[in-house]
Amino acid sequence: MLEKFDNYQLLSKIATGGMAEIYLAKHVNSPINSMPIAIKKVLKKYSNNPTLLKMFLAEARIICNISHENIVKIYDFGKYEEQYFIAMEYVFGQNLGAILEKLGEKKQKLPLNLIIEIISAVLCGLDHAHNAQDRNGTFLNIVHLDMNPNNILISYEGKIKVVDFGIANANYTRKLRNDSGIQGTYAYLSPEQCSGTAVDRRSDIFSVGIILYEMLTGQTLYKQLDSDMAIMNAIMNDEIEPIDELMPDIDPKLAEIVMKALEKDPNDRYATAMDMREDLLRIYNSLEFDPNGEMLPALVKKLFPSHFIKMTKIIEQAQTEYLMDELFNNIGELEDIDIKSKKRVEEEKKKKENEEKKRQQRKSIISKTSFAAGIAGGIFIIGMILKFLFIDPDVKVDMVTVFSEPGGAQIFVNGEDTGKKTPASLQLELNKQYIIEFRKDDMIGGLEFVPTSDNRYIRMVLKKR
Numbered sequence: 001m002l003e004k005f006d007n008y009q010l011l012s013k014i015a016t017g018g019m020a021e022i023y024l025a026k027h028v029n030s031p032i033n034s035m036p037i038a039i040k041k042v043l044k045k046y047s048n049n050p051t052l053l054k055m056f057l058a059e060a061r062i063i064c065n066i067s068h069e070n071i072v073k074i075y076d077f078g079k080y081e082e083q084y085f086i087a088m089e090y091v092f093g094q095n096l097g098a099i100l101e102k103l104g105e106k107k108q109k110l111p112l113n114l115i116i117e118i119i120s121a122v123l124c125g126l127d128h129a130h131n132a133q134d135r136n137g138t139f140l141n142i143v144h145l146d147m148n149p150n151n152i153l154i155s156y157e158g159k160i161k162v163v164d165f166g167i168a169n170a171n172y173t174r175k176l177r178n179d180s181g182i183q184g185t186y187a188y189l190s191p192e193q194c195s196g197t198a199v200d201r202r203s204d205i206f207s208v209g210i211i212l213y214e215m216l217t218g219q220t221l222y223k224q225l226d227s228d229m230a231i232m233n234a235i236m237n238d239e240i241e242p243i244d245e246l247m248p249d250i251d252p253k254l255a256e257i258v259m260k261a262l263e264k265d266p267n268d269r270y271a272t273a274m275d276m277r278e279d280l281l282r283i284y285n286s287l288e289f290d291p292n293g294e295m296l297p298a299l300v301k302k303l304f305p306s307h308f309i310k311m312t313k314i315i316e317q318a319q320t321e322y323l324m325d326e327l328f329n330n331i332g333e334l335e336d337i338d339i340k341s342k343k344r345v346e347e348e349k350k351k352k353e354n355e356e357k358k359r360q361q362r363k364s365i366i367s368k369t370s371f372a373a374g375i376a377g378g379i380f381i382i383g384m385i386l387k388f389l390f391i392d393p394d395v396k397v398d399m400v401t402v403f404s405e406p407g408g409a410q411i412f413v414n415g416e417d418t419g420k421k422t423p424a425s426l427q428l429e430l431n432k433q434y435i436i437e438f439r440k441d442d443m444i445g446g447l448e449f450v451p452t453s454d455n456r457y458i459r460m461v462l463k464k465r
């Protein structure tokens with residue numbers, strides 16, 4: 001295991017990208033199903049660049065509120081020990097760039113139905129972000145600006161997600177300042193990005209057009225050019241070879257879609273990602289379907305078997321460690337209760353023995369009935385203590401882990417303040433109904449909850465009163 005970073009335990013380094021290092025991590029206080037997480041740490045050399053950081057944080061703040069199945073979810077962002085970071089959903093899989101490279105080595109291409117499946121999912125995510133509005137219904141005008149195959153992640157389960165909205169603007173600025181140091185990172189920019197004129201959502205459509213062209217032809221469009229200047233020049237001025245000249249067998253409708261996305265003038269392109277997606281889906285409908293969506297996950301696993309096995313082991317180990325931690329915590333508390341209750345029982349026993357001795361010494365006449373009542377009373381007291389301590393053998397208790405969003409909410413069980421704040425563990429009887437309530441500032445939440453051996457987690461999103 002690596003070091004702890006803020007509220008996260010880093011587990012393994014995934015990659016070093018243009019501006020950041022990516023780690024697989026787990027939250028130290030969250031439930032097992034909230035992991036794993038990806039932590040993107042901005043490289044130290046960029047952590048002192050105020051312009052980039054301002055953009056990074058401003059965009060992270062906006063993107064944090066976007067939730068869509070084709071966009072990598074950002075959970076948290078901030079600064080820890082002078083290093084800026086983003087905590088986001090970990091996509092257990094590969095980026096599209098790596099997949100295409102691997103296929104290229106094998107002189108293979110992705111099957112057409114998978115190309116369309118991937119690009120339509122990407123367009124769906126982009127369209128959602130392009131249309132995002134704030135609470136007052138004002139468009140946020142989000143544009144990704146850094147759409148390239150490395151920022152499309154495909155999981156081993158076949159999920160397709162766009163990443164890096166949070167730093168797109170900062171990344172793009174870094175690129176335009178010729179600060180990337182990475183050859184070929186300009187190869188997916190739009191003509192308007194290269195000329196520095198106004199950009200809008202149609203810029204992302206051009207970038208997706210390049211990705212689609214490259215997936216279909218198996219050839220790069222601009223990446224092979226030998227300088228960033230040459231790439232930008234070509235994007236702005238060179239005619240793109242019509243795809244049907246490279247691929248005479250291509251469905252003419254598909255060729256039309258690709259070339260429309262690649263128009264140099266944004267007015268001639270698709271106006272929205274959804275328009276392009278709809279046209280693509282018309283072709284998809286006429287293709288052979290993969291009804292269970294099994295082809296994509298099978299292909300990615302087949303291309304990267306050792307990565308799949310290695311990361312599965314790391315994730316499983318982290319989950320086991322998490323469970324062990326939880327288990328030991330629980331055992332610790334139960335032992336505590338055990339020791340306390342044993343002590344009380346022993347004290348009761350001693351007290352009774354002393355009383356008995358005194359009674360013997362005084363040789364007083366004690367009726368058999370009152371002696372029995374005393375014993376019964378003692379047993380009743382012990383019973384009450386045991387019940388209070390939850391060690392009645394008939395009553396099964398278990399630890400229930402309670403989270404809220406936001407965290408730090410006071411927890412009330414059946415109307416009584418537990419004195420605990422989320423995240424916390426509560427000891428509750430199994431199969432008994434509880435009313436659990438949360439309060440934090442002007443936010444509240446509540447639910448009826450019946451703990452069972454399979455149901456030991458509560459996650460509550462608080463709402464304004």
Ligand SMILES: Nc1ncnc2c1ncn2[C@@H]1O[C@H](COP(=O)(O)OP(=O)(O)OP(=O)(O)O)[C@@H](O)[C@H]1O
Nearest residue numbers: 015016017018019020022038089090091095150151
């Ligand atoms: N949330 C994530 N889950 C899983 N892997 C990720 C995640 N985010 C990034 N990665 C992996 O880490 C790689 C590096 O990411 P990073 O964004 O820093 O660089 P890049 O995408 O290669 O280039 P760029 O700086 O242009 O975005 C990605 O290409 C991807 O393979």
Ligand SMILES: [Mg+2]
Nearest residue numbers: 017150151164
């Ligand atoms: Mg990236």
